[in-house]
Amino acid sequence: MYSLARLLLFRMDAERAHALGLAGLEAAYRCGLVSTLATKPKPLPTKAFGIEFPNPVGCAAGLDKNGEHIDALMALGFGFVEIGTVTPRPQQGNPKPRMFRLPEHLAVINRLGFNNAGVDALVRNVERAKREGILGINIGKNKDTPNEQAVDDYLYCLERVYDYADYVTVNISSPNTAGLRDLQGEEALRVLVNELRGAQEDLAAVRGHRVPLLVKIAPDLSEAEIEGIAGVFNAARIDGVIAGNTTVDRGPVIEHPLAAQVGGLSGKPLYEKSTHTLRRLRLHLDNTIPIIGVGGITEGADALGKVSAGAQLVQFYTGLVYRGPELIGECVDAMRRRRLGEG
Template identity: 70%
Template sequence: MYGLVRPLLFRLDAERAHDVTLRALDLLQGAHLVPLLARRPAPLPTEAFGLRFPNPVGLAAGLDKNGAHIDALFALGFGFVEIGTVTPRPQPGNPRPRMFRLPREQALINRLGFNNLGVDALVANVRRAKRRGVLGINIGKNKDTPNDTAVDDYLFCLERVYPLADYVTVNISSPNTAGLRELQEEQSLRRLVGSLREAQERLAAQHGRRVPLLVKVAPDLSDDDIEAAARVLSDLRVDGVIATNTTVSRINVQGAPLARETGGLSGAPLMNKSTTVLRRLRTRLDDDIPLVGVGGVLSGADAVKKMAAGASLVQLYSGLVYRGPKLVGECVEAIRRRREAPSRGGVPVL
């Protein structure tokens, strides 16, 4: 069905098509017609961060920033859904147009800029949702909050979403909020994540449950940056790392229409770059810190490559734009085949 409507959606501005798709998905979910779009994959239980996931394929943050479509998104068969990025106060984000398709390259460029209704609106939406899987909530800082006090924004959001989240992701890697990526610098990262880890332990005692804390990193880190980040995140015993966010590089889309638009590039051109960062992190992080692989997954084979590089879970976003909801089940089944494949010396034969 998605193959029939995609040409119509691609005639719309990318952000407009995004909004129309989510509203249509809500209508289909309310009428119990989502199976027309995608068949829910058979369970493939996966454990990570002390949580049990119905399957290892999730939705990356950014598609549902306000948590307004949680049940409809779970109906597509995701094992987990990550909502946000949410900030303490509402903010409109960057001026439009701010999302662009590169169809030939199967890529997107966005410079949305954490547009959202604020954490209180997200909390209200989450309370109304039924939730049929693991729910992650991705938190950030407001655009006008200086980095010196950014920790206050992250703490504000963490305290409000903690009772409702299955896990919380700290977003310090979006290229669309000026200066945000500076928080990945070693000392800044240690101060920020250290404060959040202290708050996490305090909130765990307060609420009687420990909610895992993950950190999402950029694909544009140098090898030295990766080494430093892994050292900090291992020292502070974070529960997991998401690799990666979008890239500012345009090397793989040179000459493409719209390639000079500013913002984060996602989709197929990001696959190799993000997977390289994932693999390098896996070799540097403590073995008991799981990784989530995201960036450029447009097929089941791509999902398997993320797992082979060290991911315990994978996430999709741009791939849904080009492949539609059937991509979820395709990725689950590809990972299932990898798990069930005969092995030689403990290594699956793919």
């Protein structure tokens, strides 16, 4: 059924198709028809960040920015769903068109720019959801907030979502908000992470439960930058890292007519770069800090590649666009075979 739906969706603008696809998924869920789209994989329990995940394959942030389709996405069989990126105040994002498919490469270029309805709207949506699964919430800063005040945006979002998230991800790596990646610089990152870790422990003491804090980094990092970032994370005893976000590198698609479009490239061409960053990060990061591997997963073997590079869990988004929900079970089954020593 998804193959037929994809034929129709790919005839329209990518962002419009994105919204229509989610609306269709939601309708299928409400009508009890999600099983016609995907067969939920058998459990493959995986523990990370102190959380027991039903399986290690998750939905990456960006697909459901406002948390409007949590239950429908969980019903597809994901082991966890990450919503956002959400900012303190609503914002429109960058001018349209801002999302472009490269079907020949199983890729997407986007420059959405943290378009979302704001953290209060997301919280209302989470409150309405049944949430029969693990939920991550990805937080960011508003476009017009200067980096010197960015920590205030992150602290505000952390406090607002704390009671609703199984884990919280700090997004400092989108290429579509001007200057955001500067927060990955060692000194700026140290200040930001230390402030958030302090707030995390304060919230844990007040609320009576501790929510893990993760940071999402870019794949476009040098060896020295990776080593510096890992040093900050080790010192702060961060709960986990997501590696990584979209890339500004156009090397794998340089001949494509859309390669000159500004924005982050995701999908299959990102796999090698993101996995290399993951592997280098694992070498420098304390072994007690788990990593979620993201970027370029379009088949089960890609999920295994992330695990081999040092990931405990994996996520995808663009792969879902091209392969559909069957990719979830394919990745879980591949990881199950590996765990059983069959692959």
